[in-house]
Amino acid sequence: MAYELYYWDGLQGRGEFVRLALEEAQADYVDVTRGPEQDGLGTGAMMALLDSRSEPHPPYAPPFLKDGDLIVPQTANILFYLGPKLGLAPKDEGLRYVANGLQLTIADLVTEAHDTHHPISGNLYYEDQKDEAKARASDFIQHRIPKFMHYFERVLLQNPDGHKRHMVGDALSYVDLSMFQIVEGLRYAFPKATKHFADHYPHVVALHDAVAKRPNIAAYAASGRRIPFNESGIFRHYPELDKAVR
Known part of the structure; x- marks a missing residue:
């Protein structure tokens, strides 16, 4: 089934x-x-x-x-x-829990990305909390994105089996696919803030690029099955919330 x-x-x-x-x-x-x-x-x-x-x-x-x-x-x-x-999880049982921990950390980042445009309540429209959203997004860009992304970059570098290409284990896992989505989403929502991502987080961006080139992912991205980012989702692009960082 x-x-x-x-x-x-x-x-x-x-x-x-x-x-x-x-x-x-x-x-x-x-x-x-x-x-x-x-x-x-x-x-x-x-x-x-x-x-x-x-x-x-x-x-x-x-x-x-x-x-x-x-x-x-x-x-x-x-x-x-x-x-x-x-076939998208490490064979080692212990590493499966490591993968789950990384995925839960990704979930924390996703929640914080959502809260940049709905910092007070999900029951209010964005327009009803725009001032608060600007403050929340500024902190997210200046402090929270770097904190998460430096961590993910370090995980890639310190994974003894990954050869700087995989988040956990020695082969593609669902965590690698999720990191692709994180980079895609942050680039959509904050194009100015993420303009120099490749300079700051080269291994994370290299992982993103490698996943994007995988035949099944590339075919999915080019198909109607992949829903475009939009301003009803978690990653939303509001120009007033985006700003460049060094």
Whole structure:
């Protein structure tokens, strides 16, 4: 049976980290909310599971993955589950926990990126918190991006098996794919701030470039399956929040 991925239609968001793994592995999957309602798909199918009173362990929010009767929620948890099945996790069990820790750190960065445009509440429009967003984005650009990215750069350099090409282990993993998405998202949201990324974080950018050239990822990026970044997702480009850094 095909994997069923549940995430909001029209958004890359957190679901994109899972899509990249499924696409790289050429796994059989259904992006449920993008399918027709008459086939039992669409947003209604996702909401039915979220609101279910019969499902013993309903997910709190998307993304979540359905594999047969099993429902796996949360991006990092989904990738921890899928990684070994798709050949995108280290064979060593201990390193699988290292990979999961890195993915959780990536999740922290994603949350902070989201909070640059919604620093007060996700229930308010961006326009209702623009001043606060400017302050939050400034701190994110000046302090938080460098803190995260220097860490990821150091992980690449210190991975004893990765030859500066992989975040964990000696082969491509879902963490490498997620780092590709992080660079893509930050470049979209903050083009001025990330203009010199290759100078500051050369190994992270080299990893991004290597993933972009992988045949399955390149084909996915060129297809209609890859939803473009937009101002409804996590990584949003508001020019007033972006500024150049040295």
